[in-house]
Amino acid sequence: MQDAADTTDQPRRDISRYAVPLGIIAFCAWAYWLSTQFDRVPPILKRGMQPEDFPQLVIGLIIMLSVWLLFRDTSAAPERLTKMVQMTMGLLIGFLLVAEIDLFLGLGLFAGSLAALWGERRFWAVFLVGLITPIAVFFLFDGVFEVRFPRGLLTNLWYG
Amino acid sequence: MDAAILNGLLALADPHLLMLIFVATLGGVLVGALPGLNATTGVALLLPFTITMEPIPAIAILTTIYCAATFAGAITAILINTPGTSASATTCLDGYPLAQRGEAGRALGMAAVSSTIGGIISVVCLMAAAPLMARAAYNFAPPEYFALTVFGLSMLATIGDGSPVKNILSGAFGVLVATVGIDLLTSIERFTFGMNELSEGIPFVPVMIGVFGISELLVQADNLHVERKQVIMKAIKLPSRDDYSRVWKTILRSSGIGTFIGILPAEGATVASMIGYNEAKRWSKKPEEFGKGSLEGIAGSEAANNSATGGAMVPTLALGIPGSPTAAVILAGLMVHGLRPGPTMFTEQADFAFAIFWSMMLVNIIFFFIGLWGAKIFARVTLIPIQVLWPIVFIFSIVGAYALEQSMMDVWIAIGSGILGFFMRRHGFSVVPMAIGLILGGMLETRLGQSMVMLDEKWWLMLTRPLSLFFFVLTVLALFGPTIWGRFFKQRSPLKSTGE
Known part of the structure; x- marks a missing residue:
């Protein structure tokens, strides 16, 4: 043993x-x-x-x-990547792909999925990070900082 | 100069600016207290928000975050035994044992007092030293600047606890990345692959957001199991007269050490706090109490790490060489705002420079009160689940990376830098040298090119110029000194840097 x-x-x-x-x-x-x-x-x-x-x-x-x-160099090799890190990286790549369709759709999906993947089970918490935060950040940057986001599936609803 | 000092102070009389500094102090304390976030990440994430602002409020916000987050690391170090920033790692050693004995309030009171005194002393030194350093550098020619920048980069070898060779390699990679885009000397495109977006080079801000923010998100994916338990605290207590008589020498000594370490290029608050703590223990009449709840230990660590913030701004503003990793991000912020750090800052933009100094002084006073009365509330934010915190940080990171140039290319750069930074960290390469190398790379090449023109392409003539030679000798000492020293003398310090 x-x-x-x-x-x-x-x-x-x-x-x-x-x-x-x-x-x-x-x-x-x-x-x-x-x-x-x-x-x-x-x-x-x-x-x-x-x-x-x-x-x-x-x-x-x-x-x-x-x-x-x-x-x-005699330093030891790092431990193998954990499944959680691998899946988080997968989500990052998924975000980049969805962001090509719509940046905020990608952000919302990524944030909600990441919270769920990392073990968040409370609906309000996933709702907060996946929907409320992206919407709030969009209007903060669009309204206060006058940032024009790329047109996409959802942003077109606002930009017309 | 007197007029500039007064004008700088008057610039702070704007109520809008005062309100911004107050809010930024709260934000900085929040950033310092949140798990995984530190001053460097906080400043990198906040940088895009300041782009539309005037230079004084923009840079004042960044320096405020820097000072406040450095202090706030002590809150989590004392209450949950987790340093909010690596600069507070040594504060855990005595802060948490004191908190476990039911004296969390006393420990936080000591941390607030020593941080404030350390911070104020360093800002006074900054006000005195930066213009003097700038005046000394005013007559530097390109060879001297080149040698100085090489020396600044060589100091990267000692950042963090990684191997010096890996640190230099990481810094050199940053310099190589800085060569992407149109060559300033010849106007020829390099490494652009025909992409117009890359012709102006790889932008600093998305890379900073990637290597400090997104790589940390991937690191946090492995820390989901970490439980944080807060020690119960009744109220914060200011140190008693007896406490003051025991620690005043420690605070002054650590403030001096921290300011000096901060002034050295690339060395930041983390190194300062370790040396400050070690020296506090060495000079203490009761060294046996260290590690078991010594107030001197808290004072030594906290005075040193906060005084390093002012010290780090001296070479950043006077020479354009960052004094710490966070100062490197602030330097990027200065460049984004079209400001030129260096000797001319104290002749052409002296009002701006002194407004920043006064704002740093003000922050040190504000966080004293926030530390005393708000620590209990801020300590609670450490209990925010990372499952909620990091997705929100990610959203701000991506939108921040996009907002600067309003380009999706910057989002790709941020994500790419984040993944690269994560793998670098896994294999023992610090990301800080890469970020500093990226910032200093352009400057290094331009000054080498100018030196070559000036010296008729005979680069070795740089060694015949006393000041250049002096900086090259310092570079050799910075690179090989620790090895030589280590061979002849036994290493005394048991503490290792956790890297900033």
Whole structure:
């Protein structure tokens, strides 16, 4: 029993120990390639640096630090993402999709679903975050701050 | 300068502005007391609300939130053993044991008094030091500014409890993100993928909202099981004469420490409170009481973290280098309002600068009274279920991100930054250096480009200029000093930063 407990308590060491620095290096390689595609200014108009010089300098620094992490970082890998976090992220992606139809429809659905997902069972609380708050925020920003929200299924009811 | 000090004070005579500062103080205390929210997140979320305002009320609101939220962290630290902000983590060590002994009121009274004194001392230092620093920096040429900005970024290594290499990497990533858009020196587009929305670069505000607000929402998804129980409190008690005689030296010492730490680029209230607490314990006649309910512990921590707020504004306003993570968001706010922090602020916008200083002074007085009479009510807000709180925070975050440019692209940027920030935090990369790198990136590149023009593309000539060399030496010390120090001396402090 003791052994089993000890094993579970040990920090997880998985592929992310190497995947994170390697992922950063791969991203940097891509960014470096992109930077080689920038237009260049003729030498006579050049003011100190070409447009790719500074990004390439920073990319070089990031790669150096990532290589250091690859060989010297001894920190344990984080725990696996919990189901709750995964579902919350799923809701975020769902929000982005619904927001294309109507921003406030997306906000209301996301807020209400998030409250329910996180365990809120009182109807008034879900109603408050899913309906009352988005409506109040819409009229606050539209009326007081004069923000024009993107037209959509619900906002068209107000904008006509 | 005298006229500017007076004009700044007169600007506060506007009843509308006074009312705004009062409401913002209440809001700041609320933000500091709410679980998961801190001064940085609060300022980032409030920033879009200030866009339509005049610069003085807009920035006064942001600095008010900063000061009030830093203080309010103590309320939850003492009553529910959960620091409202990481800067109050050390306040838990003595505040909660005192509260459990039925002396919550006394602990909160001490926190309010030491926070107020610390805050006022730091604002006085700010009023004296910022113009002096600005005057010293007035003759800086681009190489000196470049070296100073590099030094500011190097200080990111010590933010939070993450590895210095990961912090610098995160800061460098922020600088890289800042290169997106049209290059100011050559007018050539970079990393825009043909999207017009990106030609002016990645906007600060949605990124701030994402990395501080939305990433925290994902962190909170793992904290649903945390139960918060409030200690019963009868009434707040002001410290007695005996208490004052025991703690006055601690308050003064911690205020000095906090102001100094705040002035250092990137170091904020969290580091200040830890050092303030440690020094209070080291100098105390009764160090054995620390951790068991020592009033000196509360005073040491609270005076230091509140005095760091004024200190952090010194380099922010005088040099354009943020003195803390929250100051970095305020710096973004200054830029959004078209203000140019730096030496010229004290010649061209001196009235504005002193109005901000006076408003910070006022906040420290207001939150003293709010702390004394309102703590009981504010402590109750910590019991708001996060199932209700965070969906509402999300709605404000998204609408705030959209409102600035009224662009859906900013909503995508906020969500993307939030998810990225969450994964960065999971893998031990602090998001604060990334945010500061994003803000300072443009400045860094412009000054390097100007230096190259000035020095005829011979960058090494920067090392022949005494001030640039001085800042580069400081940079090397900031990056490698702790390692060298650690090799030769045993580390004494058992406390670790929780990051801001």
